Amino acid sequence: MRAFDDATRRNIAEACAAFARLPEMAEPSALKRAAVVLALTESSDRDDTAFLLTKRASSLRSHRGQWALPGGRCDAGETPVEAALRELDEELALKLSAADVLGTLDDYPTRSGYLITPVVVWAADSAAIRPNPDEVASVHRIALDTIERDEAFDFTAIPESARRVIRFHHQMSLIHAPTAALIYQFREVLAGRHTRVTDLEQPVFAWK
Structure with a gap:
C-alpha cells in the first residue's frame, strides 16, 4: 500500500530520477511527437496512491471509446512535458506546473x-x-497496488508480428499497448527495475 502523502511522492520521484531513460534519437524522426500523463492522485478509497486512466469519448475521430492515459500530440515548439501538462488541463481540468513533474519514462x-x-x-x-x-x-x-500484482499483465503472440503483445487486465477489460506498455514500465520503475518496453507490440487494431 502506498499512501498518498509526501513520503510516497519523494519515493516515486527518487525512483523516476534513478531510471535511466533510453537516449533520444540522434536523427530527426518521421514519427510525430506526443505525450501522455501518469497523473498520481488519491485512490477512490483514499487508502492508496492511484494513477488516472480515461475512457476516450465515442465522438473522437481516432481510438474512440478506448482506454487511454491523458495526453495527445505535441504542438509546434512544445516540449513533451509542456504538452502533457496542457493535455491534462484540457482533458481533466487539472492545472499543474513543471514543479509537479516527477520524471519521464522511455x-x-x-x-x-x-x-x-x-x-x-x-x-x-x-x-x-x-x-x-x-x-x-x-x-x-487505478490504485498502484493493482498494477504491482503479477496477474495484472500478460503477454501473448499474434501471427502478424514476432514481438509479444502486452495486455493489462483492468476489471473486465483488456488494455493493450501503447497504454499497457507505458503502465507496465511505470510499474517496473516503481520496483527499481530498468525494464524496456519499446519491443512490446500493439494489437493490429491499434496499428492505424
Missing part, C-alpha cells in the same frame, strides 16, 4: 506514427478533476 514508438513520452506527475488536488465530455467519457483511479 519514449514509445507506435505503429500509428507517434513517439510518445510518458510524463509522471503528482496531482495533489484531485477534487479539481472535471472530465471534458468532448474528449473523455469517464475517468478512473
Whole structure:
C-alpha cells in the first residue's frame, strides 16, 4: 500500500530520477511527437496512491471509446512535458506546473506514427478533476497496488508480428499497448527495475 502523502511522492520521484531513460534519437524522426500523463492522485478509497486512466469519448475521430492515459500530440515548439501538462488541463481540468513533474519514462514508438513520452506527475488536488465530455467519457483511479500484482499483465503472440503483445487486465477489460506498455514500465520503475518496453507490440487494431 502506498499512501498518498509526501513520503510516497519523494519515493516515486527518487525512483523516476534513478531510471535511466533510453537516449533520444540522434536523427530527426518521421514519427510525430506526443505525450501522455501518469497523473498520481488519491485512490477512490483514499487508502492508496492511484494513477488516472480515461475512457476516450465515442465522438473522437481516432481510438474512440478506448482506454487511454491523458495526453495527445505535441504542438509546434512544445516540449513533451509542456504538452502533457496542457493535455491534462484540457482533458481533466487539472492545472499543474513543471514543479509537479516527477520524471519521464522511455519514449514509445507506435505503429500509428507517434513517439510518445510518458510524463509522471503528482496531482495533489484531485477534487479539481472535471472530465471534458468532448474528449473523455469517464475517468478512473487505478490504485498502484493493482498494477504491482503479477496477474495484472500478460503477454501473448499474434501471427502478424514476432514481438509479444502486452495486455493489462483492468476489471473486465483488456488494455493493450501503447497504454499497457507505458503502465507496465511505470510499474517496473516503481520496483527499481530498468525494464524496456519499446519491443512490446500493439494489437493490429491499434496499428492505424
